[in-house]
Amino acid sequence: MASASALDIHVRQxxxxxxxxxxxxxxxxxxxxxxxxxxxxxxxxxxxxxxxxLAGFTRPDSGSILFGSEEVIRLAPQKRDLGMVFQNYALFPxxxxxxxxxxxxxxxxVGAAEIAKxxxxxxxxxxxxxxxTRGIHELSGGQRQRVAxxxxxxxxxxxxxxxxxxxxxxxxxxxxxxxxLRRLHExxxxxxxxxxxxxxxxxxxxxxxxxxxxxxxxxxxxxxxxYSKPNSRFVAEFIGESTFLNVAASGGVCRYRDTxxxxxxxxxREGRCLLMIRPEQVQIVDGxxxxxxxxxxxxxxxxxxxxxxxxxxxxxxxxxxxxxRVPANSAGLQSMPADRESITLGLSVADTTLLPAED
Amino acid sequence: xxxxxxxxxxxxxxxxxxxxxxDRTIERWLMLSLAAPALLLVFVCLIVPVGWLFYLSFFTDGxxxxxxxxxxxxxxxxxxxxxxxxxxxxxxxxxxxxxxGYPLAYFxxxxxxxxxxxxxxxxxxxxxxxxxVRTYAWLVLLQRxxxxxxxxxxxxxxxxxxxxxxxxxxxxxxxxxxMLPFIVLPLxxxxxxxxxxxxxxxxxxxxxPVQSFVRVFLPLSLPGxxxxxxxxxxxxxxxxxxxxxxxxxxxxxxxxxxATDIDTFLNWGSASALGAVLLLLTLILLWVASRLAKxxxxxxxxx
Numbered sequence: 017m018a019s020a021s022a023l024d025i026h027v028r029q030x031x032x033x034x035x036x037x038x039x040x041x042x043x044x045x046x047x048x049x050x051x052x053x054x055x056x057x058x059x060x061x062x063x064x065x066x067x068x069x070l071a072g073f074t075r076p077d078s079g080s081i082l083f084g085s086e087e088v089i090r091l092a093p094q095k096r097d098l099g100m101v102f103q104n105y106a107l108f109p110x111x112x113x114x115x116x117x118x119x120x121x122x123x124x125x126v127g128a129a130e131i132a133k134x135x136x137x138x139x140x141x142x143x144x145x146x147x148x149t150r151g152i153h154e155l156s157g158g159q160r161q162r163v164a165x166x167x168x169x170x171x172x173x174x175x176x177x178x179x180x181x182x183x184x185x186x187x188x189x190x191x192x193x194x195x196x197l198r199r200l201h202e203x204x205x206x207x208x209x210x211x212x213x214x215x216x217x218x219x220x221x222x223x224x225x226x227x228x229x230x231x232x233x234x235x236x237x238x239x240x241x242x243y244s245k246p247n248s249r250f251v252a253e254f255i256g257e258s259t260f261l262n263v264a265a266s267g268g269v270c271r272y273r274d275t276x277x278x279x280x281x282x283x284x285r286e287g288r289c290l291l292m293i294r295p296e297q298v299q300i301v302d303g304x305x306x307x308x309x310x311x312x313x314x315x316x317x318x319x320x321x322x323x324x325x326x327x328x329x330x331x332x333x334x335x336x337x338x339x340x341r342v343p344a345n346s347a348g349l350q351s352m353p354a355d356r357e358s359i360t361l362g363l364s365v366a367d368t369t370l371l372p373a374e375d
Numbered sequence: 376x377x378x379x380x381x382x383x384x385x386x387x388x389x390x391x392x393x394x395x396x397x398d399r400t401i402e403r404w405l406m407l408s409l410a411a412p413a414l415l416l417v418f419v420c421l422i423v424p425v426g427w428l429f430y431l432s433f434f435t436d437g438x439x440x441x442x443x444x445x446x447x448x449x450x451x452x453x454x455x456x457x458x459x460x461x462x463x464x465x466x467x468x469x470x471x472x473x474x475x476g477y478p479l480a481y482f483x484x485x486x487x488x489x490x491x492x493x494x495x496x497x498x499x500x501x502x503x504x505x506x507x508v509r510t511y512a513w514l515v516l517l518q519r520x521x522x523x524x525x526x527x528x529x530x531x532x533x534x535x536x537x538x539x540x541x542x543x544x545x546x547x548x549x550x551x552x553x554m555l556p557f558i559v560l561p562l563x564x565x566x567x568x569x570x571x572x573x574x575x576x577x578x579x580x581x582x583x584p585v586q587s588f589v590r591v592f593l594p595l596s597l598p599g600x601x602x603x604x605x606x607x608x609x610x611x612x613x614x615x616x617x618x619x620x621x622x623x624x625x626x627x628x629x630x631x632x633x634a635t636d637i638d639t640f641l642n643w644g645s646a647s648a649l650g651a652v653l654l655l656l657t658l659i660l661l662w663v664a665s666r667l668a669k670x671x672x673x674x675x676x677x678x
Contacts, residue, residue, distance in 0.1 A: 071575075071579060072578075073575050073578075092578070093575070093578040093579055094578045094579070094580075094581050094582055094583055094587075096579075097581070098579060099579075100576070100579045102572050102575070102576060103572075104570070104572060106570065106572040106573050106575065106576035107576075108573060108576075108577075108591055109595070110591075110594045110595060119577070119580055119582075119590075120580035120581050123580065123581040123582055123586060124581060167580070171580070171581070
């Protein structure tokens with residue numbers, strides 16, 4: 017839900033290198049107005065550098081960045097009017113909570129009464145009402161995170177940037193904050209760019225995910241799409257679990273060991289391709305397989321109980337294997353074939369995804 | 376986790392509480408023994424002589440108990456002047472050191488660690504030569520026919536030799552040079568610990584470089600500045616060689632007067648009284664300064 021004032025961002029051909037190391041390699045990215053976009057990638061992929069370039073702390077070598085229609089590539093950070101939540105929160109230790117949140121308002125010469133009102137409103141928004149006089153060192157990690165958020169939002173910036181803001185919190189709090197950030201974004205509708213290396217977090221929160229790898233944009237898509245239809249082995253491996261089977265494509269058809277793989281889409285190219293198999297998309301087939309399934313037979317070589325699921329490794333012979341997960345409910349556990357037993361696995365045609373093999 | 380029951384648990388008795396307590400006590404004494412040599416040294420070399428001098432200050436040369444030594448300090452205006460000079464020289468030196476040292480420490484704190492360490496060596500380099508040598512070197516540079524005046528006049532920058540030495544100017548130049556590392560070190564230390572993202576955050580929230588310095592960096596570097604300034608100020612109070620050599624007899628500080636009292640007049644009582652009063656005045660000053668600092672930090676807490 018985009019608010020009227022939300023801005024879109026055009027990143028065009030942005031390049032940044034440190035010596036011989038290219039951190040950002042001609043990155044193009046269009047962030048829609050009011051969108052929650054996540055930059056997702058492994059550490060060292062350049063996602064944080066891209067955020068720092070957007071914030072104005074890192075000067076790129078070349079390229080263009082438009083906020084709306086305004087070119088900002090050379091604009092000083094303090095003139096960009098962005099709210100940023102830093103990874104370590106970057107709260108001023110010599111000011112109390114209210115002092116931190118009032119900081120951007122004081123710089124904007126807002127009147128004292130108005131400041132007091134807006135600081136309290138911001139604290140209410142992050143559910144820290146009445147915490148204004150607390151010192152920063154008296155707060156827990158989660159509370160600091162909320163104060164940092166309030167400080168980034170209180171001056172109603174055009175764009176919000178977040179640099180792994182939840183990475184220092186424990187799992188439960190992190191999941192709670194993910195939903196809360198999502199809720200806040202829906203309420204405010206400010207264009208938001210969020211950096212994380214946690215794929216689950218990206219899937220939970222984002223309107224769209226931009227996967228960054230080695231300074232390049234690997235894929236930009238909605239969470240659903242990026243999970244089910246990754247465009248490369250890297251994206252498939254980075255988001256979710258998967259196993260891959262080598263398949264050969266010729267004449268618009270893919271074959272795995274001479275069996276034709278039924279798929280909705282033609283293979284992306286001729287020659288060697290990869291069949292991506294997500295552990296929850298394969299199932300054990302009893303008796304005859306239906307027509308809309310690709311079947312693989314193999315032998316169970318490992319079963320591991322992991323609480324919510326049972327992880328099963330199936331050896332297809334020839335050094336290839338498929339991992340699948342079945343829910344660890346009593347029905348699933350009882351009907352489970354024994355170790356070393358031969359079984360047939362089915363993958364529905366709708367879930368069959370072919371990727372180009374890397375050379 | 377299993378709970379131990381049965382005879383094994385019963386035989387624990389008080390659970391070794393007494394033995395554990397004894398271990399703790401022994402550990403504490405062992406830790407204290409590490410500080411013992413230093414404590415002994417402080418006692419023998421500082422507490423005893425200072426106490427002895429303080430004791431002496433209440434006697435005449437003949438050994439008669441008296442308050443005369445202190446009465447002189449109050450009655451003779453020359454003493455007030457000496458104290459005034461001492462505090463003025465110390466305060467000026469501290470102020471100049473702060474003004475010169477702050478930007479230097481800031482510069483160093485922004486450098487990568489390797490370059491910063493190299494700079495630190497350069498800052499500490501003067502410590503490797505004797506203080507007396509450095510002071511005489513300044514005399515050579517600053518005197519009427521010294522390097523600076525000769526060059527300045529040859530270049531036509533000024534026509535008469537500037538009075539750079541044997542006065543307050545020379546004293547301050549020498550003292551600032553010697554004291555500068557003492558303020559740069561703690562300043563650098565405290566600046567190094569300031570998280571750079573705080574300055575970035577300030578910029579992000581709309582602060583210009585000047586605003587983010589004044590509102591964020593400067594307040595966070597104050598502990599280092601205070602520590603450095605205190606060290607410099609206190610060291611200055613007891614300075615002897617530099618004011619003697621570069622002041623040319625025109626800058627008489629307390630330490631010079633103490634030396635004269637003892638060397639020339641063998642008046643231990645008067646010298647001791649001077650020392651005691653300087654110590655007292657310094658303590659009062661520090662107390663006032665700490666009260667002021669506390670008040671300021673209370674006022675500034677909300678901002």
